[in-house]
Amino acid sequence: MSLLEVANASAFYGDFQALFDLSLVVDEGETVAIIGANGAGKSTLLRVIAGLHPLRAGMLAYDGLPISQLAAHRRVLGGICLVPEGRRIFPSLSVDENLQVGAHVGRRGAWNLASVKALFPMLAKMARRSAAVLSGGEQQALAIGRALMANPRLLLLDEVSLGLAPIVVGQLYAAMPQIRAAGMTTLLVEQNTNQALAAADRVYCLLEGRVTLTGRPTDLARSQITAAYFGF
Amino acid sequence: MEWVNAVVQGVLLGGLYALLATGLSLSFGVMRLVNLAHGDLGMLAAYLSLVSVSMVGIGPLESLVVVVPAVMILGYVLQRGLLNFTLRGGVLPPLLVTFGLAVIIQNALLTMFSADSQGLDAGPIETASLAITDQIAVGWLPLLTLAVAVGILVALQLVLSRTGLGRALRAASDDGEAARMVGINNRHIYAVAMAIALGTVAIGGIFLGIRTTFGPADGPARLIFAFESVIIGGLGSLWGTLVGGIILGISQTVGGQISPAYQLLAGHLVFLVILLLRPTGLFALPGAREA
Numbered sequence: 410m411s412l413l414e415v416a417n418a419s420a421f422y423g424d425f426q427a428l429f430d431l432s433l434v435v436d437e438g439e440t441v442a443i444i445g446a447n448g449a450g451k452s453t454l455l456r457v458i459a460g461l462h463p464l465r466a467g468m469l470a471y472d473g474l475p476i477s478q479l480a481a482h483r484r485v486l487g488g489i490c491l492v493p494e495g496r497r498i499f500p501s502l503s504v505d506e507n508l509q510v511g512a513h514v515g516r517r518g519a520w521n522l523a524s525v526k527a528l529f530p531m532l533a534k535m536a537r538r539s540a541a542v543l544s545g546g547e548q549q550a551l552a553i554g555r556a557l558m559a560n561p562r563l564l565l566l567d568e569v570s571l572g573l574a575p576i577v578v579g580q581l582y583a584a585m586p587q588i589r590a591a592g593m594t595t596l597l598v599e600q601n602t603n604q605a606l607a608a609a610d611r612v613y614c615l616l617e618g619r620v621t622l623t624g625r626p627t628d629l630a631r632s633q634i635t636a637a638y639f640g641f
Numbered sequence: 642m643e644w645v646n647a648v649v650q651g652v653l654l655g656g657l658y659a660l661l662a663t664g665l666s667l668s669f670g671v672m673r674l675v676n677l678a679h680g681d682l683g684m685l686a687a688y689l690s691l692v693s694v695s696m697v698g699i700g701p702l703e704s705l706v707v708v709v710p711a712v713m714i715l716g717y718v719l720q721r722g723l724l725n726f727t728l729r730g731g732v733l734p735p736l737l738v739t740f741g742l743a744v745i746i747q748n749a750l751l752t753m754f755s756a757d758s759q760g761l762d763a764g765p766i767e768t769a770s771l772a773i774t775d776q777i778a779v780g781w782l783p784l785l786t787l788a789v790a791v792g793i794l795v796a797l798q799l800v801l802s803r804t805g806l807g808r809a810l811r812a813a814s815d816d817g818e819a820a821r822m823v824g825i826n827n828r829h830i831y832a833v834a835m836a837i838a839l840g841t842v843a844i845g846g847i848f849l850g851i852r853t854t855f856g857p858a859d860g861p862a863r864l865i866f867a868f869e870s871v872i873i874g875g876l877g878s879l880w881g882t883l884v885g886g887i888i889l890g891i892s893q894t895v896g897g898q899i900s901p902a903y904q905l906l907a908g909h910l911v912f913l914v915i916l917l918l919r920p921t922g923l924f925a926l927p928g929a930r931e932a
Contacts, residue, residue: 461818485824497819499812510808514824559824 410473412437412594413458413563418467420450420457427453429618430467435563440585440595442609444602446638449615451598452494455565458596459491460484471563486514488562494571494598496552500541504532507540507551511558518560519591525554528584546577553581557588564588566597570604582608602634616640642776643898649777651894655870655887656787657852660845661863662870662882663793664838670877671814671834672720672728674735678742680864682839683846685746686712687855690847691759701761701851709843716839720832728831743860750857761850786848790886793841794879801879810834814877842867869912875922884923888915 413435420428427450435441443451456462458469460481469477476484499507508522526533529550535543540551549569556564570578578601585608589595599605605612606626614622614637622629622637635641665679676682689711690704697704719742727734763782770778801807813820813830820827849855849863869889874881889908896907915923 459822461821480826481821482824482826485822491822493819493822497816497822499815499819501811501815502808506808506811509805510812510820510825511823513805513809555823 411435411470412439412472413596414468414470415454415458416468416470418454418457418469419465420453420462421465422453427618428457431615431618431620433613433620435594435596437594438589438592439610440589440597440608442605442612443596443598443615444600444605444612444634444638445615447600448617450618451615452567453618454615455491455567455596455598458563459489459565461491482514485559485561486516488516488560489565490556490559490561490563491565492552492556492567492569494567496545496548498540498543498548498551498555500539502540503537504535504540504543504551505537507555508532508558511555512560514559516560520557520560522558525557528557528587529554546573546580549573549577549581550584553584562594564593564595566595568598568600570599570601578604602638606634614638642774644895646777647894647898648891649773649779650783651891652887653779653783653787653890654894655883655890656783656790657845657848658866658870658886658889659790659883660786660793660848660886661842662867662874662886663790663797663845663879664840664842665864665867666871666874666877666879666882667797667841668835668838669871670879671810672724672831673732674724674728675732675739676724676838677736677739677864678746678860679739679838679842679867680862681743681746681750681860682712682716683842683849683863684750684855684857684860686843686846687761687850688750688754688759688857689843690761690850691754694761701763701847702766705844705847708847709840712843713836713840716836717832719839720835721828724835725828725831747858747860754857756856756858758854758856759850760854761847763851767851782848782851786852789844789848790883793844794883797837797841797879806833866908869908872922873912873915875925878922878924881922881924 411434415431415433418428418431419426443454445451453462457464460479464477468475471487471489502510508525531547532550532554543551569581582604609626611625613620614634616637622633661683665676668674668676686708689708690701693699693704693707694701724735727738766781769781771781772778801810809825809830813825813827817827866889870885871882873888874885888911892911893904893908897904
């Protein structure tokens with residue numbers, strides 16, 4: 410049984426349809442990447458899964474149960490945690506407080522203040538500083554750490570590399586094996602195709618709200634991905 | 642010496658204004674909700690105290706134990722059942738809904754208690770005073786009011802800075818949607834904030850009712866003082882609200898010392914001058930969003 414199953418999902422912004430009859434599965438322990446150009450519906454899909462955007466039609470099942478009617482905060486309680494596009498850290502809270510608020514729902518697990526800071530040493534040095542003064546990379550690390558604090562079962566990562574220097578992106582992705590080591594299931598969205606292909610067990614390529622290609626990175630040819638990405 | 646006395650009395654009056662304003666500051670700070678019924682809810686608390694005084698026979702200060710929790714529950718239900726639904730459409734819907742709520746409360750109070758002025762009789766403490774010098778004496782009641790205001794602000798500050806509830810409140814205030822992403826139930830958190838906000842204005846309303854007479858339509862006039870305190874101090878800053886209340890109180894008593902006719906005018910003028918010189922208030926938090 411898949412941990413996450415999205416079947417025939419449609420989502421709208423007003424009259425604009427962002428997702429068309431989209432289906433996707435993520436198995437427990439897998440790292441799945443969603444790639445695609447701007448406006449392909451990648452972020453919308455993650456927001457639908459996290460409960461921040463309504464599903465107009467289709468089915469959303471988590472751990473075998475339908476969750477499309479469940480409020481966002483209840484999904485966090487169930488272990489679905491989103492690291493949102495743009496990081497969305499809390500600027501008036503300190504770094505430590507941002508992490509502590511991540512543990513708001515009180516799920517038990519391996520992640521706590523100490524283990525998150527061990528994963529991202531740059532956060533340990535800034536513990537009492539306001540989160541607003543962090544650099545982009547530090548903010549992204551904090552956003553990931555905040556989500557980990559909830560001890561998620563399904564981690565949703567939205568555009569971790571967006572707007573960051575390649576070296577910083579490298580540092581952040583270096584943490585992925587440690588996050589996966591505990592059996593975390595991850596669904597990540599990336600515009601950086603190479604980064605996504607390197608990190609993922611399977612990829613879905615989205616184009617204008619539809620899945621145009623899916624498979625294991627090793628099974629997919631460059632030309633196939635390019636065609637699916639741009640719709641040539 | 643008269644002037645010193647005016648300033649001392651102004652500081653004490655500021656305690657009352659801070660009590661009336663704290664909840665307004667909190668609900669704006671957390672929910673960006675401007676509650677136009679805030680003053681009327683304070684008056685409602687004064688009337689609830691009046692009812693419990695006449696029915697149970699306790700004093701108004703003792704009635705705080707009953708009235709404050711009752712108004713807090715009302716605040717929770719009000720936010721959860723009504724005001725939460727107004728938050729999605731920008732600043733206008735909450736203004737309209739709370740304005741309507743103010744009208745409803747005023748008319749309900751008018752129907753139930755008539756337009757007669759009422760007073761809460763707290764006994765000897767109302768007139769008892771502490772002589773500091775030959776010419777300056779401070780009343781125990783205003784002193785108690787100021788002490789309660791400071792105590793509430795200290796407690797609120799501790800809750801906000803040290804507890805999980807406080808973190809959740811600040812997180813929801815920073816970014817409501819991001820708060821939902823970490824599992825915070827915004828509707829519940831906002832309702833808790835409104836419960837605290839109305840708890841403080843209930844205390845303010847009862848102290849006001851002991852200090853002066855009050856009528857069913859007094860809410861908006863009290864709301865103005867609360868607003869001015871909040872704006873002087875800076876939106877969303879709790880200590881700013883206390884300082885704002887005190888500045889307003891001093892302006893009024895010093896103005897009243899010049900001539901009784903200038904009492905309210907002086908308060909409004911000082912408010913306008915501060916608004917002109919520092920539109921964000923004296924203690925606006927850096928990065929605080931513009932209202």
